[in-house]
Amino acid sequence: MKLIAHPSLNALAQECQEWLEHAQAKGKAQHAETALQAYLDAPGELAPKAANPLADLALFYDVRSCDAFFRSDFQTLAQSIQRAVRLRALHFRWMAMYSDMRQDLGNWPREFSDSMKALGPCMLSWWDEAAICAQRYIEMAEKDQRINTRPAMRKIKNSTSDVFALALFSTGFEVPTDFAPLSPLVPEYRSVLDAWATQDELKFQAVMQVAADFHVSRSKENTDHTRYEFDATIDRVFPAELLAVQALRRRHQLPEFQVDHPLIDEPWKVLREMESDDDFTLARAVEARLVRDYPQFR
Numbered sequence: 306m307k308l309i310a311h312p313s314l315n316a317l318a319q320e321c322q323e324w325l326e327h328a329q330a331k332g333k334a335q336h337a338e339t340a341l342q343a344y345l346d347a348p349g350e351l352a353p354k355a356a357n358p359l360a361d362l363a364l365f366y367d368v369r370s371c372d373a374f375f376r377s378d379f380q381t382l383a384q385s386i387q388r389a390v391r392l393r394a395l396h397f398r399w400m401a402m403y404s405d406m407r408q409d410l411g412n413w414p415r416e417f418s419d420s421m422k423a424l425g426p427c428m429l430s431w432w433d434e435a436a437i438c439a440q441r442y443i444e445m446a447e448k449d450q451r452i453n454t455r456p457a458m459r460k461i462k463n464s465t466s467d468v469f470a471l472a473l474f475s476t477g478f479e480v481p482t483d484f485a486p487l488s489p490l491v492p493e494y495r496s497v498l499d500a501w502a503t504q505d506e507l508k509f510q511a512v513m514q515v516a517a518d519f520h521v522s523r524s525k526e527n528t529d530h531t532r533y534e535f536d537a538t539i540d541r542v543f544p545a546e547l548l549a550v551q552a553l554r555r556r557h558q559l560p561e562f563q564v565d566h567p568l569i570d571e572p573w574k575v576l577r578e579m580e581s582d583d584d585f586t587l588a589r590a591v592e593a594r595l596v597r598d599y600p601q602f603r
Contacts, residue, residue, distance in 0.1 A: 306377065306379075307377045308374055308375075308377045308571050308572075308575065309567055309571055310374070310375060310542070310567065310571065311521065311566075311567045311568040311571070313521045313524065313568075314375075314541065314542060317371070317375075317538065317541060317542070318372075318375035320538075321368050321371045321372040321375060321538060322372055322375075324368050325368055325369055325372050328365055328368070333361065333365055334362060334365040334366075336358075336361075337358040337359075337361040337362040337365065338358075338362060338587060340355075340357075340358035340361075341355060341358040341359055341362065341587060341591065342587070344358070345590055345591065345594055350598040350599070351591075351594045351595060351598050351599075353403075355591075356396060356399055356400070359392060359395065359396050359399075359591065360392075360396055362392055362587075363389055363392035363393045363396060366385045366386075366388040366389035366392060367389045367393070367537065367538055367539040368538050368539075369381065369385040369389075370382055370385035370386040370388075370389050370539060370542075370543075371538050371539060371541075371542040371543075373385055373386075374386075374542055374543075374572065374575075375542075379575065382575065383575075383579050383580075383582065384582060386429075386539075386543070386576075386579075387429065387579075387581070387582050387585070388585055388588065389425075389539055390425035390426060390428070390429055390431075391585060391588045392588060393421075393422040393425055393539075394422055394423070394425050394426050394434060394438055395588060395591060395592060395595075396422065397419055397422035397423050397438060397441070397442075398437065398438065398441060398595075398602065398603065399595060399602070400412060400415075400419070401419075401441035401442070401444070401445055402595075402599060402601050402602045402603070404444070404445050404448060405441075405444060405601055406601055408448065409452070410452070412445075413445070413448075413449055413453075413460040414442065414445040414446055414449055414460050414461055414467070415460070416460055416461065416462065416463070416467065416532065417463075417466060417467060417532065417533070417534045417535070417536070418537070419442060419445070419467075420442060420466055420467045420470035420471070420546075421466070421470075421535075421537065421540045421545050421546070422438075423438035423439065423441065423442040423470065423474070424438070424470055424545035424546055424549050425438075425545055426438055427439070427477070427545070427549040427552055427553065428543065428545040428548040428549045428552055428576065429552070429576060429579070429581075430552045430555070430556065431581070432556065435478070436478050437603050438474075439474035439475075439477070439478045439480055440474075440478070440480055440603070441603065442470065442471065442474060443471060443474055443475060443480055443482050443484065446461055446467075446471050446482070446484045447482060447483065447484050449461055450483075450484055450485065456487050459487060461486070461487075462487055463534075464486045464487065464488045464489060464490045464491055465490075465491050465494065465519075465523070465534055466494070466523075466534040466535075466546055468486045468490050468494075469490060469494040469497070469498065469546055470546055471484055471486075472490065472498050473498065473501070473546070473549060473550070473553075476498070476501075477549075477553045491519070493515050493516045493518075493519035494516055494519070494546075496512040496515065496516070497512045497513060497516045497547070497550060499512075500512050501550050501553065501554070502554065502557065502559055504559070504560060506560065506562045509562050509564075510562060510563075510564055510565055513547060513550070513564040513566065513569060514564060514565065514566045516546075516547055517544065517547060517564065517566040517568045517569055518566075520534075520535060520544045520546075520547065520568060521568060523535055524540070524541040542572065543572050543576075544568055544569060544572075547564075547568075547569050548569065548572060548573055548576060551569070551573050551577070552576075552577075555577070561577075
């Protein structure tokens, strides 16, 4: 089976290959693993600075999973996408813990980035971790709303992917929230939210196709003046907010409809059949250490 990427991703395939070749030549993954292990070996609480090599290692597997997708290398893809999602979710949960510990200030949700990290486990149908991420992201958004009372101060300002993630988390995991966005959710996502559980195949396809096109239109590198929802490589290739919809439909035993859009259908036909691989000792060690050292970690 050969995976057919959406045409908008054609240039990204070459970029991933070149980035990965450079990273492997420089031993970036090994350096990140060594640094992270050194923090794990140090006495006392796991140092906050350990989050830096954790993020570096997540980035390596982020790009490696996309490169494997473009090459239809399913074995590498299965390992890399799961490692990328696990590391990104761990990083998010760690930062969310600090947000919970400091209810008066700081550690705000990072626009566009945190919601996609939180959606990763849902995309892979890791339901226990997905529920934790959903709860944490909603808590961070509510804190942002509670303390940053002036619109200019709010961190979640744009009613696009972040607000969609919040609403999907609240609905999909039955987590009540009083969060109110600064403006109505954009219609491309509002339509998906209204119809994510529909039994009408044509209606589902129509709203998901429009949302997928919106995702493509916002998949760009950030500039000094403009931030885009899907700057990260993994978020461009694996639209987690829409793949999470497919995963939630399966969880609720709803009909599994194809979308007839390669941005969703191509990664989903791999992810939906992927066996969970928990054989990532370093990630398990980081999580265990956070659980041991920080009672607030979830």
